[in-house]
Every structure is written in C-alpha cells, then in structure tokens.
Amino acid sequence: MANLRSDFLGIKSPNPFWLASAPPTDKEYNVRRAFEAGWGGVVWKTLGSEGPPVVNVNGPRYGAIYGADRRLLGLNNIELITDRPLEVNLREIKSVKRDYPDRALVVSLMVPCDEESWKAILAHVEDTGADGVELNFGCPHGMAERGMGSAVGQVPEYIEMVTRWVKQHSRMPCIVKLTPNVTDIRKPAEAAKRGGADAVSLINTINSITGVDIDSFAPMPTIDGKGTHGGYCGPAVKPIALNMVAEIARNPETHGLPISGIGGVTTWRDAVEFMLLGAGNVQVCTAAMTYGFRVVQEMISGLSDYMDAKGFASTADLVGRAVPNVTDWQYLNLNYVTKAQIDQELCIKCGRCYAACEDTSHQAIAMSSDRTFTVKDEECVACNLCVDVCPVEDCITMRELPKGAMDPRTGRTVGDYANWLGHPNNPSVREAAE
Amino acid sequence: MSMSQLAPGVVPGRLPADAYARNFSDVEPPLDGHEAKVAADRCYFCHDAPCVTACPTAIDIPLFIRQIATGTPEAAARTIFNQNILGGMCARVCPTEQLCEEVCVRETAEGKPVEIARLQRHATDTLMSRNVHPFERAEPTGKxxxxxxxxxxxxxxxxxxxxxxxxxxxxxxxxxxxxxxxxxxxxxxxxxxxxxxxxxxxxxxxxxxxxxxxxxxxxxxxxxxxxxxxxxxxxxxxxGVNALRAEGEDREHVHPAVDFIAALRQAEDLASLPIGRDVVVIGGGMTAIDAGVQAKLLGAENVTIVYRRGQEKMSASRHEQDHATASGVRLICNAAPVKVHGNGAVREVEFAYTEDGPGGLRLLPETFRLKADQLFKAIGQTLGEVxxxxxxxxxxxxxxxxxxxxxxxxxxxxxxxxxxxxxxxxxxxxxxxxxxxxxxxxxxx
Missing domain, CATH: 3.50.50.60 (FAD/NAD(P)-binding domain)
Structure with a gap:
C-alpha cells in the first residue's frame, strides 16, 4: 500500500483528505467521529469574535439538486459560521488536538475587518495547539452582508491587508480560503500571496438559488415564504473548482503557492484530479454530508491503488503533474484530427448519438434500417457530443488520424503541430514583408 | 369447513377461506410514486425507440416515461391513451417481455429492461383513479x-x-x-x-x-x-373451441379452459368453485397457463400442463411459463393426448410422446398416463357464427x-x-x- 502521508505547509496528516470547514466540523463530537473514521485532518468550522454568537435560521438551511435516482449532485446552504460560543469551540479544539496529535487540525476564522479583532482571535487559537488557521474570505451569504466572508474575498486589497495582520500576529501557517464569486480567481490569490499567505484553499461555495417552489413562487430553500442566495457546493461545482485551481497553479505570479483543493470532491478519483492540477491536499464536505464519514475509506483505498499502479512513492509525486498540460486555446494543435468511432459490439442501439448529432450537430452519424449507427468521417468534426451522450462507457471513442492521413471532411492531409497563432485566418498573422 | 387438498374428485373449498384472497391478489402490485421515479430514471429516451416499434399500438413510450420522471403521470397517461385507450389493461396483460421490454436497449445492455408495463400501469392508474376522462368528442357527424x-x-x-x-x-x-x-x-x-x-x-x-x-x-x-x-x-x-380429437373427450369434467377461466372470473366466491385434486391442462398458450396456474391457486394438488411440441414453441411467453412453474405447475412438452380414460368422469389421460420433425409432428408408440379428475382443453379457439x-x-x-x-x-x-x-x-x-x-x-x- 502506498504511503499516503501528507505534509501541507509542515502540517502532517496520515492522508491528504481533510474535512472542510463546514457543519461536519462544527463540534468535538463530529470531529472525533471523523478522525475515528479515518479522515486525515479537519478545518474546524469558522469561529467568529468573542461575544454573543451568530444565529442561524430555524427553517431549512440547505437546498439540493438531484440527478437520476435522487443522487445528490449539488447542495446549497445558507448556514452562517459557528453559532456556538467561542470559548466552547476553543476548549473542544484543544481537547481534540490533544487526543489526535497525528491529525491535522486547522481552525477557520472570520472576524470583523480590523486588526484588533484578528489579533485577539489568533491568540486564542494559538492556545489550543491547533496546527494552523484558514481565513474564511469566502462565505457568500449572510456574513458578507456584514462586511465579512466574500465581502473581503472579493477585494484583493482587503485580502492582502488581513493576511498581513494574521502573519504579523501569529506564527501559525495561514491558509487563505478564496471565494469563486469573482471574475478572475488569480487576483485574490495573488493578493493572498503578497500578504504572506502560506497557501490558498479553494473554492468556497458559489452564489446560487437551487430552485424555485413553483407553487409558492419562492426560491429554495424557503424560509417563511422567502429565500436568499446561498453557497453552492457538491459534485456539480467540481469543474469550476478544477479550473480555478489550475488557473492559480499555472499563473506565474502564484505558481508554487500551495493549494488546498476544495469543490465537489466525492471519490478518490476527484481528489487525484485536484492534486494533479496542483492541490497539495483536498478538503471534502458534501460527500461526507451526503454519505457520512465512512466515504473516506474508499478515498484512501482508491488513492493508494492509484499510486501503486502509477509507482508514486508519496502524494507529493502526483501534485501538479497535469499543470503543464493546461494551456490557452490558442496553443491547441489544430492539426490534431480525430473521428468518432462506434464499437458495434458494445452499442445497445439507443440512438442517442444519432439524435444528438442529427438534431444539434453535424449530421455525421448514419442510422440503418436495422438500427446500426455508423460515423460519417466526411462529416464528423470530432466534437465529442456523441461520446458524451452515449450511455455505454467506451462504446464511442475518438480515433486519431495519423500524420499524413487525409481528413475526408476537409480533404486536407494531417500535418505537424500548428496552432491559431500561425493560422492564415488569424487576423494577427502578418505576412513578412517582401 | 374447508376440504383438504388431498380430497379426491372435483370439489369446492380445498383451501382455508383466507387463502383465496391471498392467492388471487395482484400478481404484480403497482409501483408506488417512489418506485415509479426510480424505474423511470432508467429510460434512455432512445431515438426512434425500439420499444415503440415493438408496440402494436405504437405508444410513445420514451415520452410517457419522461413525463412520469418529471412528475406528471397524468400527462404520461394521456400519451398512452392517445394511442391505446385500453392502456390500463394492456399494462396488466401485455406479454411485454415479447414486445416493448424485449427490445428495450437496457435489456441489451444489462439483461434488465426498463419496467415499461409497470410504469404504464402507474400512469394509467393515476389518471383513471381520478375518474376523469381525458378526451372530448368532436362535433357530431350525424353518422x-x-x-x-x-x-x-x-x-x-x-x-x-x-x-x-x-x-x-x-x-x-x-x-x-x-x-x-x-x-x-x-x-x-x-x-x-x-x-x-x-x-x-x-x-x-x-x-x-x-x-x-x-x-x-x-x-x-x-x-x-x-x-x-x-x-x-x-x-x-x-x-368456438377446438376439439382434442382424442377418444373419451366427452367424459365428465373435461372442459374448455376458457369456460373454466370465465366461470372463475365471474364467481362471487372462489371457495365455491369445484376443482380437481389432479388437474391436467392441454395446450401451450396463455390460456393454458392461466388455467393451470389458477387451478393450482384454487388448491389442486397436482396440475400439469401438457404441450404437444417443444417448450420453445409454446406461444405462452417464457415469463408466463416461469410464472406457472414457480406456482407449482408442472410442464410436460412433446406429448399429445390420445385417450381420455375413466368411467363416466375422467380419471386418467393417456399421452403419446411426440417427435417434431421436418415432416410435421409424429406420435411415437410409447405412451404414458397422468392421473386426472379434471381436464382442461386450451388448444385454440375458432370463429363462431360466420x-x-x-x-x-x-x-x-x-x-x-x-x-x-x-x-x-x-x-x-x-x-x-x-x-x-x-x-x-x-x-x-x-x-x-x-x-x-x-x-x-x-x-x-
């Protein structure tokens, strides 16, 4: 079995699977259960300043999006930071850390945007023996209306300022958690780095309305006839999170800045994908909230088998492996020509590829009277839609035309690598003066 | 006081009173709302779907299943009734394993088709239970x-x-x-x-x-x-009913299976229906299965369906055959009746083994006898008054x-x-x- 031990900013954990700051990490009881189940670490649910704690709504806090068979694909929440007294949380953190010294225990923080508030809470957290802090600049609901959470995270100057205070008043590793509710995720990451952050974690949840009650005409979740936007998470947000992680990983300004990947990690495979794009570890919430803490066992065995199969000695070996392959569209090889190919043995003759191609694409699939579906190479632009709608895995695949072969669609011979930058249709391409 | 299963002859009330309701309850209970949604989720919404082609009434099956999946079973029912006004009965009696479900692409993919019949029943039951009719008449034509x-x-x-x-x-x-x-x-x-x-x-x-x-x-x-x-x-x-053309066919307790089924369907009290201890049904179609299984459910000790050709030639579907054998009915193939024995009433039926060759069905010399105090003929029907x-x-x-x-x-x-x-x-x-x-x-x- 591969060695899954993880070292993130010097914070050691037996595996790279941490529970994200969220309801599953709000209390000692839950966190102890999580550690017993095998989680490598937790980010304790966000603490606020001393004084009366925040309050939560007493109606529904979550809304959901389902796939087939009510499989939960997306979850949205309007819960605020911890609504338990600060001293209770601190006492529990200390107790848990003492009993689980080998696990990572990072504390999420969100206090008003002034130096004194940050200084005060950092001193309390250091006393617990926690391994580090995560600055919650991400929550898009409730707290943002009070100038915290994503209200900070959407202004790079604030991120830099607060991060600097934290680094100034604490020796603990500092992770800055980013909100995806921005136009360009690179800017807040750069600001965090300038402020001295040891790492960024992303993504926090996405502003969302999960649905509308079509009888009461109210957004969901609905509280006494009204609703508000909440934070969206779960498998549905993974593609957005992967892109944002990759953007930061390949940005020269932030390249090498440690990343904790968050956003829809549900299986070991999701975790590997985040890590290949540059995440040093991953944080999980929705999968645990959907299935309970035991899911970590599948993540552990899956990652271990994958690492064994690939010959990776440590988790650090896979981090960032896919980053060099993330590029801009303009560098893609326009001479890479593929054609869809249907495996007639695997085909179950549902005809979805035909409907998709005939109705919405390039009329590149033929259907015979006995329901045999074949690709017309002279029409196929290799868009991949047939592959995407086919219910049978590997039934339709993309076959690469070898160099020198003729593309029956264009009548051109497949040539060497050539991208948009040198393409004759590109108005920026100037012919050299005679 | 109920008679025992072992009581000789053709007698009523072989079972305890409460057994009848149990035996004759819904063979395949309807899907509830949750089950229907789970079942509907499996439909791929095929293009030019094979199930529609296989349906003699060409119901738009992918559409009605999608309507169930999106929470509109009554719209689904209208889609069904548009093509087949007896969609409710067809959902119950269609041999779907030989029609729509046989060609379902998930049968091809996984050996387990989308449960089209049960989904159709869910939709039609939902609409019919509201006791409204989904269609209106056109202007009178005067015809x-x-x-x-x-x-x-x-x-x-x-x-x-x-x-x-x-x-x-x-x-x-x-x-x-x-x-x-x-x-x-x-x-x-x-x-x-x-x-x-x-x-x-x-x-x-x-x-x-x-x-x-x-x-x-x-x-x-x-x-x-x-x-x-x-x-x-x-x-x-x-x-009309085809004759056995076997000697002794006119003995007592030898009946067309359709008459037995009709009597059973019209019976106020199933316990009052006389049934034999040893029942033999001759035929290989749905009527033979229905008669055989119901004889068993009425308390007959031994029920045997005898078909003159090989099992693969039975017109009853495999699903129906399996239902019969699972109900405790014995199937004998490649045997044809040659004589009905008995003294007044039937007591035994004699069969010859058969061989189905290129020259047609041939009776072999070897015969065997089955005990029978009731014999049902289910060998096809004919046009009556022409x-x-x-x-x-x-x-x-x-x-x-x-x-x-x-x-x-x-x-x-x-x-x-x-x-x-x-x-x-x-x-x-x-x-x-x-x-x-x-x-x-x-x-x-």
Missing part, C-alpha cells in the same frame, strides 16, 4: 356505426369513433362488456373488477350505447346492422391493412380477423385503425 363485440377491439373502435363524432352502438353476446378482459384473463392479472371499471371509464367519452345479450346471428344479423347503420365493425372474437357472404382467410375474417372486409361498409378486427397475433394490444390497434378508416370513409375531408 351511426354498429360495433359487434365489446372486447378490446370493439371498445377501442367504439371509443375512437365516438371521439371522432360518430354515434356508436356496441352489441355484445355476453351479459357484461369487456370480452376476454372480463371473461378470459387470469383473475390475478386484473383484480379489483378492473375490466368493468375500465369499460365504465372508457364509456365516459359519451356517444356510445352498449347493448349486452345481443349475439350476432341470434339476436342481430349483419344484414340488419348494415341496413340500419352507416358502417359496421366486427370484433366479436372467437367463440356472417353470410363474408370472405374468410385461414378460418378468420379476411381484412386488409385498415380492417376492411370483403363486404362494403363492414370492417373487422381483433381475434376474429385474420392477421396479427391474438393479443389484447393487437386487437386495440386494429379497432383503432379500423375506426380511423371508417371515419375517413364516412367523412371524406
């Missing part, structure tokens, strides 16, 4: 059409004709409408008096007058109907693709007409199509 037979073909034709604005009168020889739905299908497939409820619901369209106890050739004549109505549709089914002057084909009324017979103004469909399988769903399709053709003839656009 009058006679329909002979209130079975699936006749009801389907009558409903479509009424919808199109015609005045319809249905004549049926039996005291109740429904045809085989009411008299010829195993009780556990359609419990709760569903056949009558379905007819009542169908008649809510209006414009249909039902006259029962009116047999063609006895109470009414085709000549008379042709004179009185603008068109006639014949859907009276098959009233109206004069109408052309036949293979013993049934000859029709063209839209149901026209050799007589002008006379259409036919269902089991009495040549062509197509003798299935409820086929009868519904033929009745519907004939109705559309009648309409085109009476009201040329």
């Amino acid at each position: 009058r059409v006679a329909v002979v037979g209130a079975g699936p073909a006749g009801l389907s034709a009558a409903h479509r004709l009424a919808m199109l604005g015609h005045e319809v009168t249905i004549f049926d020889a039996r005291p109740k409408p429904g045809g085989l739905n009411e008299y010829g299908i195993a009780s556990y497939k359609t419990p709760g008096n569903f056949a009558q409820a379905e007819v009542d619901w169908l008649l809510m369209i209006g414009g249909i007058t039902l006259k029962t106890g009116q047999a063609l050739g006895r109470d009414i004549t085709l000549e008379g109907l042709r004179a009185e109505f603008d068109a006639v549709f014949l859907g009276m089914g098959l009233s 109206p004069e002057g109408i052309a036949l084909e293979g013993g049934k009324i000859a029709v063209d693709a839209t149901g026209r017979t050799s007589l002008p103004g006379v259409w036919a469909g269902g089991d009495c007409a040549a062509g197509g399988e003798d299935l409820t769903v086929t009868a519904v399709a033929q009745g519907r199509d004939a109705a559309c053709d009648i309409h085109a003839e009476l009201c040329p656009s």
Whole structure:
C-alpha cells in the first residue's frame, strides 16, 4: 500500500483528505467521529469574535439538486459560521488536538475587518495547539452582508491587508480560503500571496438559488415564504473548482503557492484530479454530508491503488503533474484530427448519438434500417457530443488520424503541430514583408 | 369447513377461506410514486425507440416515461391513451417481455429492461383513479356505426369513433362488456373488477350505447346492422373451441379452459368453485397457463400442463411459463393426448410422446398416463357464427391493412380477423385503425 502521508505547509496528516470547514466540523463530537473514521485532518468550522454568537435560521438551511435516482449532485446552504460560543469551540479544539496529535487540525476564522479583532482571535487559537488557521474570505451569504466572508474575498486589497495582520500576529501557517464569486480567481490569490499567505484553499461555495417552489413562487430553500442566495457546493461545482485551481497553479505570479483543493470532491478519483492540477491536499464536505464519514475509506483505498499502479512513492509525486498540460486555446494543435468511432459490439442501439448529432450537430452519424449507427468521417468534426451522450462507457471513442492521413471532411492531409497563432485566418498573422 | 387438498374428485373449498384472497391478489402490485421515479430514471429516451416499434399500438413510450420522471403521470397517461385507450389493461396483460421490454436497449445492455408495463400501469392508474376522462368528442357527424363485440377491439373502435363524432352502438353476446378482459384473463392479472371499471371509464367519452345479450346471428344479423347503420365493425372474437380429437373427450369434467377461466372470473366466491385434486391442462398458450396456474391457486394438488411440441414453441411467453412453474405447475412438452380414460368422469389421460420433425409432428408408440379428475382443453379457439357472404382467410375474417372486409361498409378486427397475433394490444390497434378508416370513409375531408 502506498504511503499516503501528507505534509501541507509542515502540517502532517496520515492522508491528504481533510474535512472542510463546514457543519461536519462544527463540534468535538463530529470531529472525533471523523478522525475515528479515518479522515486525515479537519478545518474546524469558522469561529467568529468573542461575544454573543451568530444565529442561524430555524427553517431549512440547505437546498439540493438531484440527478437520476435522487443522487445528490449539488447542495446549497445558507448556514452562517459557528453559532456556538467561542470559548466552547476553543476548549473542544484543544481537547481534540490533544487526543489526535497525528491529525491535522486547522481552525477557520472570520472576524470583523480590523486588526484588533484578528489579533485577539489568533491568540486564542494559538492556545489550543491547533496546527494552523484558514481565513474564511469566502462565505457568500449572510456574513458578507456584514462586511465579512466574500465581502473581503472579493477585494484583493482587503485580502492582502488581513493576511498581513494574521502573519504579523501569529506564527501559525495561514491558509487563505478564496471565494469563486469573482471574475478572475488569480487576483485574490495573488493578493493572498503578497500578504504572506502560506497557501490558498479553494473554492468556497458559489452564489446560487437551487430552485424555485413553483407553487409558492419562492426560491429554495424557503424560509417563511422567502429565500436568499446561498453557497453552492457538491459534485456539480467540481469543474469550476478544477479550473480555478489550475488557473492559480499555472499563473506565474502564484505558481508554487500551495493549494488546498476544495469543490465537489466525492471519490478518490476527484481528489487525484485536484492534486494533479496542483492541490497539495483536498478538503471534502458534501460527500461526507451526503454519505457520512465512512466515504473516506474508499478515498484512501482508491488513492493508494492509484499510486501503486502509477509507482508514486508519496502524494507529493502526483501534485501538479497535469499543470503543464493546461494551456490557452490558442496553443491547441489544430492539426490534431480525430473521428468518432462506434464499437458495434458494445452499442445497445439507443440512438442517442444519432439524435444528438442529427438534431444539434453535424449530421455525421448514419442510422440503418436495422438500427446500426455508423460515423460519417466526411462529416464528423470530432466534437465529442456523441461520446458524451452515449450511455455505454467506451462504446464511442475518438480515433486519431495519423500524420499524413487525409481528413475526408476537409480533404486536407494531417500535418505537424500548428496552432491559431500561425493560422492564415488569424487576423494577427502578418505576412513578412517582401 | 374447508376440504383438504388431498380430497379426491372435483370439489369446492380445498383451501382455508383466507387463502383465496391471498392467492388471487395482484400478481404484480403497482409501483408506488417512489418506485415509479426510480424505474423511470432508467429510460434512455432512445431515438426512434425500439420499444415503440415493438408496440402494436405504437405508444410513445420514451415520452410517457419522461413525463412520469418529471412528475406528471397524468400527462404520461394521456400519451398512452392517445394511442391505446385500453392502456390500463394492456399494462396488466401485455406479454411485454415479447414486445416493448424485449427490445428495450437496457435489456441489451444489462439483461434488465426498463419496467415499461409497470410504469404504464402507474400512469394509467393515476389518471383513471381520478375518474376523469381525458378526451372530448368532436362535433357530431350525424353518422351511426354498429360495433359487434365489446372486447378490446370493439371498445377501442367504439371509443375512437365516438371521439371522432360518430354515434356508436356496441352489441355484445355476453351479459357484461369487456370480452376476454372480463371473461378470459387470469383473475390475478386484473383484480379489483378492473375490466368493468375500465369499460365504465372508457364509456365516459359519451356517444356510445352498449347493448349486452345481443349475439350476432341470434339476436342481430349483419344484414340488419348494415341496413340500419352507416358502417359496421366486427370484433366479436372467437367463440368456438377446438376439439382434442382424442377418444373419451366427452367424459365428465373435461372442459374448455376458457369456460373454466370465465366461470372463475365471474364467481362471487372462489371457495365455491369445484376443482380437481389432479388437474391436467392441454395446450401451450396463455390460456393454458392461466388455467393451470389458477387451478393450482384454487388448491389442486397436482396440475400439469401438457404441450404437444417443444417448450420453445409454446406461444405462452417464457415469463408466463416461469410464472406457472414457480406456482407449482408442472410442464410436460412433446406429448399429445390420445385417450381420455375413466368411467363416466375422467380419471386418467393417456399421452403419446411426440417427435417434431421436418415432416410435421409424429406420435411415437410409447405412451404414458397422468392421473386426472379434471381436464382442461386450451388448444385454440375458432370463429363462431360466420356472417353470410363474408370472405374468410385461414378460418378468420379476411381484412386488409385498415380492417376492411370483403363486404362494403363492414370492417373487422381483433381475434376474429385474420392477421396479427391474438393479443389484447393487437386487437386495440386494429379497432383503432379500423375506426380511423371508417371515419375517413364516412367523412371524406
């Protein structure tokens, strides 16, 4: 079995699977259960300043999006930071850390945007023996209306300022958690780095309305006839999170800045994908909230088998492996020509590829009277839609035309690598003066 | 005091009183809302779906399943009824394992088709339970059409004709409408008096007058109907029964299986139905299975279905055969009856082994005997009264693709007409199509 031990900013954990700051990490009881189940670490649910704690709504806090068979694909929440007294949380953190010294225990923080508030809470957290802090600049609901959470995270100057205070008043590793509710995720990451952050974690949840009650005409979740936007998470947000992680990983300004990947990690495979794009570890919430803490066992065995199969000695070996392959569209090889190919043995003759191609694409699939579906190479632009709608895995695949072969669609011979930058249709391409 | 299963002869009440309700309850209970959603999620919404092609009434199955999946079972029901007004009964009795479900791509993919029949029942039950009728009649055409037979073909034709604005009168020889739905299908497939409820619901369209106890050739004549109505549709089914042509067939307790099934369906109290201790059924179709299984459910100790050819040639589907064997019925193939033994009543049936070769079925010299105090014949039915002057084909009324017979103004469909399988769903399709053709003839656009 591969060695899954993880070292993130010097914070050691037996595996790279941490529970994200969220309801599953709000209390000692839950966190102890999580550690017993095998989680490598937790980010304790966000603490606020001393004084009366925040309050939560007493109606529904979550809304959901389902796939087939009510499989939960997306979850949205309007819960605020911890609504338990600060001293209770601190006492529990200390107790848990003492009993689980080998696990990572990072504390999420969100206090008003002034130096004194940050200084005060950092001193309390250091006393617990926690391994580090995560600055919650991400929550898009409730707290943002009070100038915290994503209200900070959407202004790079604030991120830099607060991060600097934290680094100034604490020796603990500092992770800055980013909100995806921005136009360009690179800017807040750069600001965090300038402020001295040891790492960024992303993504926090996405502003969302999960649905509308079509009888009461109210957004969901609905509280006494009204609703508000909440934070969206779960498998549905993974593609957005992967892109944002990759953007930061390949940005020269932030390249090498440690990343904790968050956003829809549900299986070991999701975790590997985040890590290949540059995440040093991953944080999980929705999968645990959907299935309970035991899911970590599948993540552990899956990652271990994958690492064994690939010959990776440590988790650090896979981090960032896919980053060099993330590029801009303009560098893609326009001479890479593929054609869809249907495996007639695997085909179950549902005809979805035909409907998709005939109705919405390039009329590149033929259907015979006995329901045999074949690709017309002279029409196929290799868009991949047939592959995407086919219910049978590997039934339709993309076959690469070898160099020198003729593309029956264009009548051109497949040539060497050539991208948009040198393409004759590109108005920026100037012919050299005679 | 109930009789034992071991009591000799043909006696009623072989089972404890509470066993009957249990034995004859819904063979496949309806899907509840949750089950229906899970089942509907499996449909791939195929292009030009094979299930639709396989359905004799061409119900848009992917559409109705999608309507169930999106929480609109009543819209799903309208999609079904649009093509098949007896979609409720067909959901219960169609051999879907040989039709839509056989060709479902998930059968190909996983050996487990989408449960089309059960989903169809979910949708149709939902709409019918509200006791509303989803169709309205067109403007009256002033035309009058006679329909002979209130079975699936006749009801389907009558409903479509009424919808199109015609005045319809249905004549049926039996005291109740429904045809085989009411008299010829195993009780556990359609419990709760569903056949009558379905007819009542169908008649809510209006414009249909039902006259029962009116047999063609006895109470009414085709000549008379042709004179009185603008068109006639014949859907009276098959009233004759094939003979065994085995010596001793006239012994006591030897009956057509269809009579046994009809009596069972009409029985007020199943415990009052006499049934043998050793029951033998001869035949290989759905009627043989229905009779055999129900004999077992009434408490017969031994029930054996004997079919003269190989099992693969039985017209009852594999699903039906498995249901029979799972119910404790024994299947014997490749054996044909040669003699019914007994002294007054049947006591044993003697069979010869058979060989099915290129030259046809051949009886081998070796025979065996089965104990039997009741023998049901389920070896096919024949056209009863044949109206004069109408052309036949293979013993049934000859029709063209839209149901026209050799007589002008006379259409036919269902089991009495040549062509197509003798299935409820086929009868519904033929009745519907004939109705559309009648309409085109009476009201040329």
